[in-house]
Amino acid sequence: MNLVGIGYDVHRLVEGRPLVLGGVTIPHSHGLEGHSDADVLAHAIADAILGAIGERDIGHHFPNTDESIRGISSMEILRRTTSILSQRGARLVNIDSTLISEAPKIGPHLEEMRSHLSEALGLPSKRIGIKATTNEMMGFLGRREGIAAMAVVSVEVTES
C-alpha cells in the first residue's frame, strides 16, 4: 500500500548564522534561525515522512526544549526520522519539494543537496525532487525575512 505525506516549514533569516539547506552550507549574508541547524528543507521533508505514517510532527519528535539536540544537524534528524519509518515497516518511494527563497540562488547547490539528502534518507537521488522559486518579492518571503519549504513524500508499507 502506498501512503503520502505533506510537510511545510519556515525559518527566519538572521545575521550571524550559517545558511544550511538540504544539508549544504551555502555562502550567504544571513542564515536561518533555529534550535537545530534550521535546515528548512530537511524539516519539511521530515514532517512529510512523519505525516505519511500518521506520526506526530517534527516538533514533537525533536522538541526545541531538548538541550541534547541543540545545534543538531538536520541530516541526523532525517536519519532518525527514516529509522522511525522503517520501524513501522515502511520505506520511502520518492520525495518532491520546493524551496521558496528570494536569495541566494539555489540552482548551483541542487545536486549537492540531493546527494546529502540521498545519503541521509537512504533514497536514490533520482527519487528526490528539489525545486526552487522566489516569492516574486511579495510578503515576508519576498522581503527576505525568511525561507520556506514544502515537501511531499510517498511511502510504501507492507502491512495494512
Ligand code: MG
Ligand atoms: Mg523547522
